[in-house]
Amino acid sequence: MGGRLNKSIKDRQIYIYSSSHLTPTERVKFFYALKGRNGKPGILDTTQSVFFAKSVLSVLPNQSEEIEQFLKAWNCKFYVKKIKSSDKPTHALIRYSTTHMNATERVKFVYAVHGRGSSEGFLKDKEILAKTVLFVPIRRLAEIKNFLESWNCELLIEEVESSE
Incomplete structure (x- = not known):
């Protein structure tokens, strides 16, 4: 369990957005x-x-403007977490399956x-x-990993440095 995500992509921005304001038809089109x-x-x-999860995207910094324009065009509220691979990680990005x-x-x-x-x-x-995506301080990684593994969840973990 506890697989690792590809660290070849250095800097990324994680977009967390909401599409809950869209009607069912608009959501399908979105x-x-x-x-x-x-x-x-x-x-x-x-x-x-x-696409990490229903409301989470991983975006290269040079593509962020296009993604922001897209989300704004659909009137989606969003916020951004800037991350990068690092030898001194501050957080862990965890994806799990239930x-x-x-x-x-x-x-x-x-x-x-x-x-x-x-x-x-x-x-x-x-x-x-999101439902299956966590962003946790590195000091809690072992505790959270043990918790998820106790439920037999498959994990993808990436240790990153957050610039926020």
């Missing part, structure tokens, strides 16, 4: 424009960007992650970028 359809490339293809879990296990996992009622969850809101 994702077609984002990912492409019927052989027509989407903006991810033309900018060599990576597809192996049945519905009951997934509900228990969500309660463990987010909390329920008065009980606190394992992760802090600011550490969660």
Whole structure:
């Protein structure tokens, strides 16, 4: 488990956006424009960007203006985290999968992650970028990795330096 992401890409910007304001029809059109359809490339293809999760993109700095224009054209609110590979990482970018879990296990996992009622969850809101993408301080990496592995989650981990 605990695979590593490709470190050959040095500087990147992580875009966290919201498409919740779009109608269902607009959302379908948005994702077609984002990912492409019927052989027509989407903006991810033309900018060599990576779709991490439903609301998270990894973008090369020289393509950031085009991605920002795209998100603004769709009236999506977004924020950006600037990261780079480093020998002195400050954070870990973690992608994990829960597809192996049945519905009951997934509900228990969500309660463990987010909390329920008065009980606190394992992760802090600011550490969660999307349902399956985390951005955590490097000092918490071992603890979070152990937690996710205890749930048999497949992991992709990249240790990065955040410029924020």
